[in-house]
Amino acid sequence: MRGNQGEEALAIGKRLRAIRRAQNATLADVSARAGVSISALSKIENAQISASYDILKRACDALGVGIEDIVSATAKSQLSGRKTVTRRGEGEQFRSDQYDYRIHASEISKKAMIPFEMVIRARKVEDFDHWSEHEGEEFVYVLDGAIEIHTEHYAPFRLAAGESAYFDSSMKHLYLAVGEADARVLSISHDPATAERRPVSTYMHPSTRQVPA
Structure with a gap:
């Protein structure tokens, strides 16, 4: 490093x-x-x-x-009535070999939901040496391009821009971009089983690393 x-x-x-x-x-x-x-x-x-x-x-x-x-070393809000705004280009950035992530609302700690803006760069399952899996549920909405979602229990399925999926995120899963252009999605993870007793975060791919500001 x-x-x-x-x-x-x-x-x-x-x-x-x-x-x-x-x-x-x-x-x-x-x-x-x-x-x-x-x-x-x-x-x-x-x-x-x-x-x-x-x-x-x-x-x-x-x-x-x-x-x-x-x-992040910045101060976090844990008060009731919390609010934060993430402007264009803001948010903590991370990168794996397959995805780029931008975390929205990173100023608020102990959130029940974790919103990610993701760019999907992977094109084939063989690009992954580890599938994502984490407790809770995940919602994904395609902003640009098209993706193919692979899970351990269902046949792969595709989503185009404007389409979404909601699934059990403890099931192994991964996203692939379809076509020549990278895809961009909004991914929101929630862990209802642990939201009340401990902070909820979410998994990224194991090769993820933070992108310098």
């Missing part, structure tokens, strides 16, 4: 370590709760690897914090 990407990994690692230590939790404690190896957690805290969103989500759930508290 070099430049801003390395600086972001360092900042995320420091925030994760600080929150863990503030709770008097050991790496072994978080590892047991999150189902993530002690080695992987240690490497994230020491900025030796760029953490995937899957791993960060598990660690945040294990620590009882919103993922926004890890990926």
Whole structure:
């Protein structure tokens, strides 16, 4: 890791370590709760690897914090009557080998819904070495282009611009762009089973890394 990407990994690692230590939790404690190896957690805290969103989500759930508290140092709102606006070009940006993400409403912590604007660049299933899966439900609406959604229980199906799908996100799934142009979608994830007892975030693909501002 070099430049801003390395600086972001360092900042995320420091925030994760600080929150863990503030709770008097050991790496072994978080590892047991999150189902993530002690080695992987240690490497994230020491900025030796760029953490995937899957791993960060598990660690945040294990620590009882919103993922926004890890990926961004800006102050978060947890008050009733909360409001935030994300303008064009704003929002935390992340990238995996298959998708580009822009997180909307990242200023609000412990949200029941996580809205993503995603650009789908993958064209074939073989582009993935890991399918996404996370607790809760997911809504996807195609803004531009067309996508093909693959899941572990249903035959692949396609959506064009203006069309949407809603599905159980604990089912393994992935998105492919159809045609020459990349597709752009709005994806909103919600975890009703955990919304009341712990912060809700969502999975990104494991190869996801933050894009420097």
